[in-house]
Amino acid sequence: MKLYNGGKIITGLVIFLGIFLAPLAYNAGKAAYSQPKLKLPENEKECVESKEFMRTKHMQLLNEWRDYALRDGQRFYVNSKGKEFEMSLQKTCMKCHTNKAEFCDKCHNDASVTPYCWDCHIQPEGLKK
Amino acid sequence: MNNTRRNFLKFAGLTAAGLCVASAGSVIAAGTGSTIKDGEKALKAKRWGMVIDTKKAGTKEAIDALAKACHSVHNVPDIPGTQNVKWIWAVGFEEAFDQPNNYMDESLEKRQFAVLCNHCSSPSCVRVCPTKATYQRPDGIVAMDYHRCIGCRYCMAACPFGARSFNFMEPRLHLDLANLNKSFPTRMRGVVEKCNFCVDRLADGKIPACVEASQGALVFGDLSDPASEVRKVLREHYTIRRKPALGTEPGVYYII
Numbered sequence: 001m002k003l004y005n006g007g008k009i010i011t012g013l014v015i016f017l018g019i020f021l022a023p024l025a026y027n028a029g030k031a032a033y034s035q036p037k038l039k040l041p042e043n044e045k046e047c048v049e050s051k052e053f054m055r056t057k058h059m060q061l062l063n064e065w066r067d068y069a070l071r072d073g074q075r076f077y078v079n080s081k082g083k084e085f086e087m088s089l090q091k092t093c094m095k096c097h098t099n100k101a102e103f104c105d106k107c108h109n110d111a112s113v114t115p116y117c118w119d120c121h122i123q124p125e126g127l128k129k
Numbered sequence: 130m131n132n133t134r135r136n137f138l139k140f141a142g143l144t145a146a147g148l149c150v151a152s153a154g155s156v157i158a159a160g161t162g163s164t165i166k167d168g169e170k171a172l173k174a175k176r177w178g179m180v181i182d183t184k185k186a187g188t189k190e191a192i193d194a195l196a197k198a199c200h201s202v203h204n205v206p207d208i209p210g211t212q213n214v215k216w217i218w219a220v221g222f223e224e225a226f227d228q229p230n231n232y233m234d235e236s237l238e239k240r241q242f243a244v245l246c247n248h249c250s251s252p253s254c255v256r257v258c259p260t261k262a263t264y265q266r267p268d269g270i271v272a273m274d275y276h277r278c279i280g281c282r283y284c285m286a287a288c289p290f291g292a293r294s295f296n297f298m299e300p301r302l303h304l305d306l307a308n309l310n311k312s313f314p315t316r317m318r319g320v321v322e323k324c325n326f327c328v329d330r331l332a333d334g335k336i337p338a339c340v341e342a343s344q345g346a347l348v349f350g351d352l353s354d355p356a357s358e359v360r361k362v363l364r365e366h367y368t369i370r371r372k373p374a375l376g377t378e379p380g381v382y383y384i385i
Contacts, residue, residue: 049163068165070274073266075171075332080162087165091312119317120275122204127306 036110039102048077048085048092059115062089089117094124101125170334174351176269177248177326178380179337180362185346187240192219195243198342202330204315205322206303214294214316216324217245217339225383227372237385243347245339246271246292246324247371247379254284254293263321269352269380270326280319289375293323352380 003009047054048061065087068074077085086092097103100123108115167173186192196217199205205214219241223229226242252271254263262277263284285293299318309315313329316322327337335341340349350359359382368382 066274066276069332070272071264071266072165073171073268073328073332074165074167076166076168078164078166086168088312090314116317120314122309122311122314124311126311127301127304127309129306 033110036106038106039099041096041098044096046081046083047096048079062117065089089121098124168332168334170332172331172334172336174268174357175353176250176351176380177331178269178350178352178359178382179326179340180348180359180366180368180382180384181243182346182348182362182366182384183240183242184384186243186343189219189241191346192217192241192243195339195342195347198338199324201308202310202327202338203313203325204300204304204309206300206315208298208300208303212295212297214296214300214322216294216322217243220244225371226369242383243339244290244292244371245381246326247290247377247381248324248326249380250378251376253287253289253377257283257287259283266328270328272325272328273322275314275316275320275322278320280321282321284321289372289377290379293321295321 049057054061065077068077069087075087077087079085094100100118104117186195196215196219199216200207203216205216208214221241222233222237225244248269248271250269252263252265255265255271258264259281260277260279262275262279263271263273265271280295282295285291285295296316296318300316304315327335330337336349337347340347348359348362350357352359354360362384363382366384368384370379370382373379
């Protein structure tokens with residue numbers, strides 16, 4: 001059996017594999033991704049829902065809260081344990097999570113997401129010119 | 130031989146149905162078991178309305194004081210020029226009521242009228258909004274969800290009262306950032322905004338900020354309740370509304 005244009009094909013394959021695997025080689029030996037260390041509230045141990053729920057679903061929860069509060073005029077949320085919370089980002093969430101830079105931004109930056117919450121809502125640190 | 134096509138299809142159908150039921154069940158089970166309710170303090174009504182006594186609040190200064198109270202509660206910027214954002218402001222008789230009169234009594238000619246969103250019963254802004262960013266609540270308040278506003282300004286074209294303002298620029302550039310009300314958001318560039326009859330304060334059991342600051346010149350209450358204070362005031366005084374011929378049924382009444 002004869003490989004026509006064998007030299008070119010094999011050279012091409014080697015170059016392709018080299019480029020394809022370059023990111024792996026580049027990152028080899030570096031530490032694996034670890035979740036950022038968040039500054040958790042000192043006075044409060046329990047969030048609105050469980051940690052796992054909040055980690056994965058806080059965006060859906062906030063969207064639901066917005067619609068309940070604005071459209072249905074129902075402003076209180078009773079969680080699965082029977083505890084009551086006012087559905088408000090600024091009046092409830094940010095009362096415990098008093099630092100956006102130390103809490104929200106850490107994961108959002110890591111995940112490269114830019115939610116537009118803070119275009120209008122006021123972060124607890126206040127606004128600067 | 131039982132392996133007929135008919136049996137195979139039956140089995141496949143049952144399996145598919147079973148999978149559907151199982152996944153639907155797991156979705157329901159994944160719900161957190163939470164409920165929602167409204168606050169105990171919240172003020173409620175079937176139809177919120179307002180009466181403005183223009184004899185008591187009839188000067189630019191008096192109305193500016195109302196505007197200041199409102200604008201500081203809702204983080205409304207003060208932008209010099211023609212692109213200002215206003216929730217409540219002062220205008221003359223002709224501009225407010227579209228009834229020019231060449232021989233008007235002098236006190237009425239000089240009087241200023243506080244104008245704001247009328248929270249109409251059939252609001253034209255709600256009809257034209259393509260994203261339902263503005264909507265009518267069951268209690269008659271025409272509210273806005275700024276998350277949804279795309280800034281098309283149809284509502285501004287539809288509103289016959291000019292009650293809506295557009296954020297032509299970033300409003301935070303013109304706000305006193307040190308003295309914001311931290312329990313209410315600001316807006317962003319490119320959305321329309323207007324008076325919200327203080328839905329945020331009503332939910333906390335408080336009357337609107339302008340009514341609170343007016344020292345009795347503004348009365349707020351349930352128009353559907355014959356025993357309410359607004360109805361009492363409406364019974365005792367002759368009142369007019371802005372542009373009634375347009376049929377939007379404003380909820381703000383003026384004692385002239």
